[in-house]
Amino acid sequence: MPDGERPAIEAILRRRSVAPRRLVAPGPDGNGIRLMVQAAVAAPDHGRLRPWRFVLIPDNRRNTLAEAFAAAARELDPDASAETVEREAEKARHGPVLLAVIVRIVADHPVAPASEQWASAGAAVQNMLLAAEDLGFRAMIVSGRKVTATALRKAFGLENDEHLLGFVAVGTPPAEPAPIARPEADERLSIWRASS
Numbered sequence: 503m504p505d506g507e508r509p510a511i512e513a514i515l516r517r518r519s520v521a522p523r524r525l526v527a528p529g530p531d532g533n534g535i536r537l538m539v540q541a542a543v544a545a546p547d548h549g550r551l552r553p554w555r556f557v558l559i560p561d562n563r564r565n566t567l568a569e570a571f572a573a574a575a576r577e578l579d580p581d582a583s584a585e586t587v588e589r590e591a592e593k594a595r596h597g598p599v600l601l602a603v604i605v606r607i608v609a610d611h612p613v614a615p616a617s618e619q620w621a622s623a624g625a626a627v628q629n630m631l632l633a634a635e636d637l638g639f640r641a642m643i644v645s646g647r648k649v650t651a652t653a654l655r656k657a658f659g660l661e662n663d664e665h666l667l668g669f670v671a672v673g674t675p676p677a678e679p680a681p682i683a684r685p686e687a688d689e690r691l692s693i694w695r696a697s698s
C-alpha cells in the first residue's frame with residue numbers, strides 16, 4: 503500500500519464494513535451526514551439523473567421502522583416465528599445513524615439505461631461509505647429480502663419506479679475491524695484479445 507502519499511487510494515483500501523449491530527454512538531452529526539450526502543452526489547451519473555436519494559431515519563422514528571420491519575418479515579413469511587419477527591424488528595434500532603437508500607430508475611431513458619442508473623447508485627453509496635470513514639466512523643450498507651416487501655415500500659412511500667436499495671448504518675465500532683482478504687488486482691485484470 504502507498505505510504506501517506508495517496509490518501510484517497512489508502513482510504514479506499516482501508517475501508518471495511520462493520521455490521522450495523524456492532525456500531526455504537528457517536529455517529530456523524532447533521533453536518534457530517536450532509537457531507538456524506540454531498541460525497542454521494544459527486545458520484546458518476548450518466549444523464550445527470552441523480553437516480554438515488556437518501557432518507558435519514560430519526561431516533562424518534564426507530565420504533566415505527568421496527569414495526570415496518572416486523573410487518574415486512576411477516577409478509578415475506580406468514581409462518582415466521584415471533585423470535586424471527588422480533589429479530590428483524592430489532593435491526594431498525596441498529597446503528598446510531600441510519601439512512602435508507604432509494605433508487606429511482608427511469609425506464610427507457612435515451613442516454614442512461616437502467617444498468618447505468620444502478621451503477622450510479624452503487625457509486626453514490628460507495629462515496630457515502632468512504633465519506634463516513636473519512637469523518638472517523640465506520641459504516642455498512644445492508645439490505646435483506648425485506649427491501650422488496652410491500653409493507654416497507656409503503657412505509658417509505660415509494661412510487662412504482664422506486665426501489666429500496668438498502669440501509670446505510672454509520673457509527674463507531676467498539677474495536678477496529680480486522681483487515682479483510684481481498685483479491686489481488688491481477689485476479690480481476692486481463693488484457694483484451696479481440697475475438698473474431
Ligand SMILES: Cc1cc2nc3c(=O)[nH]c(=O)nc-3n(C[C@H](O)[C@H](O)[C@H](O)COP(=O)(O)O)c2cc1C
Nearest residue numbers: 517518519520624627642643644645646667668682
Ligand atoms: C446494496 C448492497 C446490499 C448489501 N446487503 C447486505 C446485507 O444485507 N447483509 C450483509 O451481510 N451484507 C450486505 N452487503 C455487503 C456488505 O455491505 C459488505 O460490502 C460486505 O460485507 C463486504 O465487506 P467490505 O465492504 O468490508 O468489503 C450489501 C452490499 C450492497 C452493495
